[in-house]
Structures are given as C-alpha cells and as structure tokens.
Amino acid sequence: EVQLVESGGGLVHPGGSLRLSCATSGFTFSSHAFSWVRQAPGTGLEWVSIISGSGDETWHADSVKGRFTISRDNPESTLYLQMNTLRAEDTAVYYCVKSDCSTTGCRLFVSWGQGTLVTVS
C-alpha cells in the first residue's frame, strides 16, 4: 500500500524557515517524480515544486522560486521541502504528491499525503 506521511509543519514568524519531510513506503521511491502542492485555507490547489525520480531536475513555481528548495533522499525514500524567507501568503496545507512516472514531465498526481499545515504569522 502506498503511504505518504508529511511532517514538519507548524507556526513560524514571517522571514523564518521551515523544512517539511514526506516519508514514503509501499513502492519504488526512485521510480517516481514528486511534487509539493499547497492549499491555503478555504482556497484551491497550487502546485509548488517538482523533483525527478533521480533528483537531478527540479522546477519551482514563480511564487516560491529562490525561497523554496525541493530535494529527496532516495535511499531513505523521503522527500523534503526547505522553505526560507516565509511570508504570510505561504500559509497553507502542504501536500506531498507522487507522480505517475519518474521525470519532471510526469505531472499527473496519483497519490497524495494527508498534508501538513504551515502557518506564517
């Protein structure tokens, strides 16, 4: 069974930093690209970042470029999101999301974690 479990969310002051983690199991981690998708309270879904299965290619949304960094540890089957210079508008539930294949061109999101709440205030 595919399991994606996020952690690391919490309350942080504007300008602060936070690192989110997503522990995974139940599949071959390195065979899949992963994304972070966020959802601000009461609003829709916003894609944030994507990383290829090998970890050698990443893309970030313009809204977080230069502040957030996505990374992965394939031997540990874990995904990360380093968030720096946080702003109030980064407040959201952050979902760890598994793609259907391994490259950053694979943007069909087949499995989602339960999410972790980040509050910037």
Place this chain on the structure above:
Amino acid sequence: DIQMTQSPSTLSASVGDRVTITCRASQDISEWLAWYQQKPGKAPKLLIYRTSGLQSGAPSRFSGSGSGTEFTLTISSLQPDDSATYYCQQYHILTTFGPGTKVHIK
C-alpha cells in the same frame, strides 16, 4: 502560464441527477487534463486522467471528455458520497489547477 477556469463554482443537485462540470484552459492543452475530488479535511483524489481515463478505484459513474481548451466532467447519477469539491488540472505545460467546483446534494 496556462490559466484554468471552471463552471459553475457551486452546484446543488439531487441524488440520481446527471451533473456536468466544465473546465476551460487559456490555451490548447491537447488531452492533458485530469480531474480530482476533494472532500472536506481530506487530500484530493485522482478521478480522471488524460481527459477521459478512469483512475483505478474511481466509480464508473464518473466520466470525462473534451480536447484542446474545453473539457467536462460528468457524474451520470449523483450519489450522496459525491458531495465534494472537484478540481481540474492541466499538465501539458508545468501544471495548473482550476479554482474548483463545489457539489452539494439537495
């Protein structure tokens, strides 16, 4: 960037009704369109991929159609469990989600 719109933003229908949600893209996305269902307090779930492919485990009352810039999600016979928000997603160039359609059961 490709912008996505959805209509209506909310709808209310009775059990057994046929329901259609429309999603439009600001430019041609070919068939690279997916639909997700999200219930309150839960993560989204993939329903439809590549415009009309039914994701494993999704009920057969859900179907998708369209191409280019206009797409639809149809629920053939609305069930109480279908009360949720539905999002379209283009994955032709990077990815963008629509604003969502909230479906209520009368």
